[in-house]
Each structure stands twice: as structure tokens, then as C-alpha cells.
Amino acid sequence: MTGRARRVWSGQAIFVAWATVVAVGIVAPFVVYPVFAMNVLVMALFASAFNLLLGYSGLLSFGHAAFLGSAAYVTGWAAKSWHLPVLVSMGAGVAVATVLGLLFGVLALRRSGIYFAMITLGLAQVVYFLVVQMPWTGGEDGLQGIPRGTFLGIDLGNSFAMYYFTYAVFLAAFWLIQRTIHSPFGQVLRAIRENEPRAISLGYDVQRYKLLAFVISASLAGLAGSLKAVALQFATLGDVAWQRSGEVVLMTLLGGMGTVLGPSVGALLVVTMENYLSSLGSWVTVITGTVFVVMVMAFRRGLVGEIKALFARRS
Amino acid sequence: MPDDLILETRDVVKEFRGFVAVAGVSLKVKRGSIHGLIGPNGAGKTTMFNLLTRFLPATRGSILHRGEDVTRLPAAQVARRGVVRSFQISAVFPSLTALENVRIALQRPLGTSFRFWAPARSLSVLDDRARALLGDVDLAALADVPAGELPYGRKRALELATTLALEPEVLLLDEPTAGMGHEDVGRVAELIKRVAKGRTVLMVEHNLSVVADLCDTITVLARGAVLAEGSYAQVSSDPAVREAYIGSAA
Numbered sequence: 001m002t003g004r005a006r007r008v009w010s011g012q013a014i015f016v017a018w019a020t021v022v023a024v025g026i027v028a029p030f031v032v033y034p035v036f037a038m039n040v041l042v043m044a045l046f047a048s049a050f051n052l053l054l055g056y057s058g059l060l061s062f063g064h065a066a067f068l069g070s071a072a073y074v075t076g077w078a079a080k081s082w083h084l085p086v087l088v089s090m091g092a093g094v095a096v097a098t099v100l101g102l103l104f105g106v107l108a109l110r111r112s113g114i115y116f117a118m119i120t121l122g123l124a125q126v127v128y129f130l131v132v133q134m135p136w137t138g139g140e141d142g143l144q145g146i147p148r149g150t151f152l153g154i155d156l157g158n159s160f161a162m163y164y165f166t167y168a169v170f171l172a173a174f175w176l177i178q179r180t181i182h183s184p185f186g187q188v189l190r191a192i193r194e195n196e197p198r199a200i201s202l203g204y205d206v207q208r209y210k211l212l213a214f215v216i217s218a219s220l221a222g223l224a225g226s227l228k229a230v231a232l233q234f235a236t237l238g239d240v241a242w243q244r245s246g247e248v249v250l251m252t253l254l255g256g257m258g259t260v261l262g263p264s265v266g267a268l269l270v271v272t273m274e275n276y277l278s279s280l281g282s283w284v285t286v287i288t289g290t291v292f293v294v295m296v297m298a299f300r301r302g303l304v305g306e307i308k309a310l311f312a313r314r315s
Numbered sequence: 316m317p318d319d320l321i322l323e324t325r326d327v328v329k330e331f332r333g334f335v336a337v338a339g340v341s342l343k344v345k346r347g348s349i350h351g352l353i354g355p356n357g358a359g360k361t362t363m364f365n366l367l368t369r370f371l372p373a374t375r376g377s378i379l380h381r382g383e384d385v386t387r388l389p390a391a392q393v394a395r396r397g398v399v400r401s402f403q404i405s406a407v408f409p410s411l412t413a414l415e416n417v418r419i420a421l422q423r424p425l426g427t428s429f430r431f432w433a434p435a436r437s438l439s440v441l442d443d444r445a446r447a448l449l450g451d452v453d454l455a456a457l458a459d460v461p462a463g464e465l466p467y468g469r470k471r472a473l474e475l476a477t478t479l480a481l482e483p484e485v486l487l488l489d490e491p492t493a494g495m496g497h498e499d500v501g502r503v504a505e506l507i508k509r510v511a512k513g514r515t516v517l518m519v520e521h522n523l524s525v526v527a528d529l530c531d532t533i534t535v536l537a538r539g540a541v542l543a544e545g546s547y548a549q550v551s552s553d554p555a556v557r558e559a560y561i562g563s564a565a
């Protein structure tokens with residue numbers, strides 16, 4: 001393939017990706033329950049934020065639930081107890097996730113590989129412990145009945161209104177992630193992931209780039225958490241638990257890490273399974289586990305990754 | 316005259332868990348020279364590069380650049396001072412095109428590398444310079460090919476173009492012609508000669524005809540220590556050097 005054809009092809013791929021996301025998103029609430037669709041969107045955003053780190057910076061965090069969960073709690077609390085406007089509550093959640101992200105990043109980036117992952121896990125466990133201990137988080141019950149409020153005079157209590165609000169936030173964040181990947185900063189991240197010593201020899205302070213990637217990823221994971229608190233109207237221990245950190249790895253790998261759409265597809269798969277199989281009780285985990293093993297064995301690049309590879313071979 | 320020296324080590328030692336890879340080397344690289352570092356396999360040449368560019372901390376001894384102590388500086392900062400290395404195994408960014416590889420080097424001085432919100436096209440102002448640099452190493456026609464798909468010799472040329480994009484004051488080249496066919500060797504040697512004008516080059520090289528042709532001064536390392544130093548004629552007639560080379564069948 002010539003360079004020009006490659007560029008046209010990648011331009012087409014980006015267009016197709018966007019057209020798919022927009023079209024599916026617009027009709028979704030007419031096809032499935034809006035609450036279910038919102039759950040998918042929130043998890044898709046969470047996984048896309050995670051993918052920015054794993055897929056484009058090569059850093060495996062095992063503590064991303066801390067950002068999702070803490071933002072969900074803070075947003076829920078701000079909306080419920082202080083009756084702050086929805087955007088302000090969400091902003092507070094994102095701010096807390098960002099600060100946590102900075103803290104986690106500074107500490108965990110002192111190590112690499114498995115040690116990096118373990119530090120993020122350890123720190124996330126500390127956050128979990130704090131959430132359990134603090135009185136305002138509602139312990140085992142979590143925060144329930146978080147008010148959605150209004151946005152530009154529109155009552156978000158209406159499921160359709162809430163859905164399209166969620167969708168707009170998702171699209172904005174999805175766009176920002178794309179922009180980041182292709183930005184000058186994203187180019188440096190790619191360079192670092194592909195050959196770190198070479199990037200250093202070109203004068204890049206690679207740790208600072210990784211830290212910024214980590215903080216952006218944490219902020220966006222926080223945005224997913226804030227959105228979740230408002231859309232689904234609750235925040236629970238499940239959002240800060242380590243299982244949630246594992247689930248996001250699973251969603252990203254299922255869909256295809258380092259691909260634009262992969263994490264969203266993975267989130268759709270996982271949330272669908274959890275939702276429609278929930279009557280089976282604890283068998284859900286067995287089924288998702290099995291599906292995951294089979295998919296990873298069969299499609300090492302994830303669903304979207306394999307489809308991309310297929311098209312790349314044919315053209 | 317000390318400020319004649321652009322790079323210097325003083326009794327530098329590197330131990331790897333008790334194994335002494337570099338055993339007190341004092342190296343003096345003159346500004347504007349092409350300095351060869353040769354020696355049998357495992358002599359410590361790459362380790363010297365790692366010490367000079369701060370990719371590895373020295374166990375003992377000191378390293379000076381322009382007479383200033385850089386023994387404790389971070390590697391990236393040494394690179395920004397203008398001491399830029401290449402790698403023994405060709406170091407490119409495989410999924411980036413040749414053009415993008417060179418642009419990575421060009422974009423840092425632009426100061427926009429932390430701008431995650433800036434569009435991709437904000438880098439296209441660098442394209443002309445990147446293409447010119449690729450042209451210098453005969454890679455202009457391959458500008459849009461991912462670096463990973465280039466043949467080995469072309470990868471090395473790309474690596475050189477990327478390094479030159481930084482306009483380094485000192486170039487450290489680790490076996491720039493290794494693994495190349497005869498034709499490519501000649502081409503790279505010519506290129507080094509050309510880019511060495513106005514710069515200092517320190518190069519590790521096994522191809523002795525390249526060394527003889529290019530280098531003003533040669534330091535021979537063996538088992539982590541300096542065995543001989545001087546012009547090619549001087550070191551090649553040194554009996555100790557001959558023995559070290561025959562002994563290792565190089």
C-alpha cells in the first residue's frame with residue numbers, strides 16, 4: 001500500500017468509526033432501555049479512558065476503579081447533599097479523580113511493568129478502604145437516589161433527556177481522546193511506547209509524558225464515574241472495588257486495545273452479558289470469564305483489532 | 316588545553332553486580348574530531364556509550380561535557396545538551412512512518428509536545444524539514460512507509476536522519492554500519508564524513524576500513540580498559556592491539 005492510500009484508508013476508518021458511533025448512539029434508546037444504554041455509554045467511556053493509557057502509552061493500571069468510584073461518590077454527594085447543579089457536581093467528581101490520578105501516577109511511575117500495576121492496585125485498595133470507612137459514603141448501601149437535576153432548563157429526570165445528555169458528554173470525551181491520540185503529545189506517547197530508550201535519547205523526559213497520560217486517563221475515568229452517578233442515580237462500593245479495575249481491562253482487551261472503537265465494543269459486550277444474564281446469579285462471572293478466555297485465545301487483537309487486521313490484509 | 320575537549324571521562328568504572336565491564340577508563344574526545352572506539356566483543360564499548368549518555372549510572376569516576384560535570388544528569392537532559400547517541404541495534408519507532416520518525420526529533424524544540432489538545436496537522440509545519448533530512452540519507456521516496464517495514468540498512472539511515480534532526484553537537488554512533496551490505500557501508504561512511512563537519516563524532520565500529528578511513532583518533536578498549544590510543548597507523552601497529560584482536564578472532 002502506498003503512503004497516500006494508507007492515509008486515505010486511515011481517514012476512511014476514522015470516518016466510519018465516527019459514523020458508527022453517532023448513528024448507533026442516536027437510535028439506541030429507541031431500541032434498548034435508556035438506562036441500559038446509559039450504562040453501556042458510561043462503561044464505554046471508562047474503557048476508552050483506560051485504553052488511552054494501556055493501548056497508547058503501554059501502561060497497565062490495575063487501579064482505575066479508584067478514579068471511577070471516587071468521582072461517582074463525590075458527584076453523588078455534591079448533587080444529593082449540596083444540591084449543586086449537575087455540571088458542578090460532575091466537575092467536582094472529575095477534579096477529585098484528577099488529583100488522585102496525579103498522586104497515583106507520581107507514585108506508581110517510579111516502577112514499571114508488573115510493579116507499576118501492583119502499586120496502582122495497592123493505592124486503589126487504600127481508596128476503597130477510605131470509602132468504606134468514611135461516614136458520608138453510606139457504607140454497604142452506597143449513595144442511593146442521587147438527583148439528576150436539570151441542564152439548560154431541561155429536566156434530566158426524563159430518561160431520554162438524560163440519555164442524550166450522557167451521550168453528548170460521551171461524544172465530547174471520545175473526541176478529546178481521539179484528539180489526544182493524534183496530537184503532538186500523542187505522537188510522543190507512541191514513540192515512547194514503541195522505543196522508550198530512543199525517545200530518551202532524543203531528549204524526551206519520558207516520565208513526564210507518562211504522568212500526563214496517566215492524569216488525563218484518570219480524569220476521563222472520573223468523568224465516566226461522575227456521569228454514572230448522575231445517569232444511574234447511585235454510587236456503590238462496586239464502583240471502587242478492584243473487580244471494577246479488572247473489568248475495564250477485560251472490556252478493553254475484548255474489544256481491542258489500541259483501537260479507537262475497541263473499548264466501546266468491549267464495554268457493550270460485557271455490560272450486555274452482565275445485564276441479560278443477571279438472572280443466572282453468580283454464573284454470570286463464569287460465563288463472562290469463559291467468553292473472555294475464548295475470545296482472547298481466538299482473537300488476540302480483540303474484536304475490533306481483528307476486523308481492522310482483516311481489512312488491512314485485504315486492501 | 317582543556318576546553319579543546321568536548322567530552323571526557325575520568326577513571327570511569329562500571330560494575331554489573333561485581334562484574335567489571337569498564338575498569339577505569341579516561342577518554343578524551345577533542346572537539347571537531349571523529350573519534351573511533353574499537354575493541355573485541357565485550358570490551359565495554361557500548362557500556363562506555365551508556366555511561367557517556369547517562370543511560371547507565373557510573374559506579375565510580377566522572378563524566379564531563381564541555382568541561383562541566385554531567386555525571387549525575389538525567390539521560391534526556393544530556394541529550395538536550397547536544398550529546399545524542401544512536402543504538403547498536405537500530406532504533407526506530409516501527410509503526411510511525413519514516414517522516415513521523417524524523418518529526419519526533421524535530422517536534423521537541425517546537426515546545427508543543429505536551430499539547431494533547433492540539434491537532435495532528437499542527438506538526439505539518441515540520442514536514443519540509445523532515446523531508447529534507449530524509450533526502451540527505453536518500454530516504455525521500457520512502458517518507459510515508461512505516462519504519463518497521465524498511466530494510467535494515469534503510470532503518471539505520473533513518474536512525475541517522477532522526478539523530479541529525481536534533482543538530483547534535485556530539486554524535487555517538489554505535490556500530491553504524493553493522494549488518495549492512497557492502498554498498499550501504501560505503502554510503503553510510505560517506506554520510507558520516509559529511510555530517511561530521513562542524514560536529515564531533517564518537518563511533519564504535521568493527522569495520523576497520525571504515526575506521527581507518529574516517530577516524531582521526533582511535534581508542535582501543537579490551538576487557539574494560541584502554542589498550543592503546545592514537546592514529547590508525549599507530550594503533551594498528553601496536554603489538555598488544557594485534558594480540559587482543561587475534562585472541563578474539565575479530
Ligand SMILES: Nc1ncnc2c1ncn2[C@@H]1O[C@H](COP(=O)(O)OP(=O)(O)OP(=O)(O)O)[C@@H](O)[C@H]1O
Nearest residue numbers: 331334336354355356357358359360361362363403
Ligand atoms: N546490563 C548489563 N548487565 C550485566 N552485564 C552487562 C550489561 N551490559 C553489558 N554487560 C557486560 O559488560 C561487558 C561489556 O559489554 P558491552 O556491551 O559494553 O561490550 P561491547 O564492547 O559493546 O561489545 P560488542 O562489540 O559485542 O557490542 C560484556 O561482558 C557484557 O556481557
Ligand SMILES: [Mg+2]
Nearest residue numbers: 360361362403
Ligand atoms: Mg556493543
